Amino acid sequence: MVEPLRRTVQVAENGRMNLPADMRRGLGLNGAGRVILTQDEDGIRISTVDQALKRIRALAAPFAQGRESVVDEFLAERRAEAAREDGEDSDAGRN
Structure with a gap:
């Protein structure tokens, strides 16, 4: 099993923070872009729109076969x- 990346980042008083470069590359983000933040009882998950669409298509696939x-x-x-x-x-x- 691949070990997940973990980083500690500073959050400014206004809520801004920087997403580390290695994590941006891991998400396939080059330069500016948008991400989806999902908060649940385990914390916050960051995903790209492409990842979300892939997940939605996978969930819908059994109904369209x-x-x-x-x-x-x-x-x-x-x-x-x-x-x-x-x-x-x-x-x-x-x-």
Whole structure:
């Protein structure tokens, strides 16, 4: 198991603090950027938006397995409906 990085940082009176460079690199942050802070009973966790999206996609994946995209399903339904309407229109013209 990989040992987690631990650093002690100074927090200024206004709440500002510096995220150490090795930790920024570990998060894939280059230069300025935004992070998500999550506080729970164990403390505060810092993550990037990309990490959060990856986690959300992983949580949602079991519900989307074997399904087409919702947009593709919608378009297929509309095409089928249009084909049925076209068939009804051509049948009506024969009478």
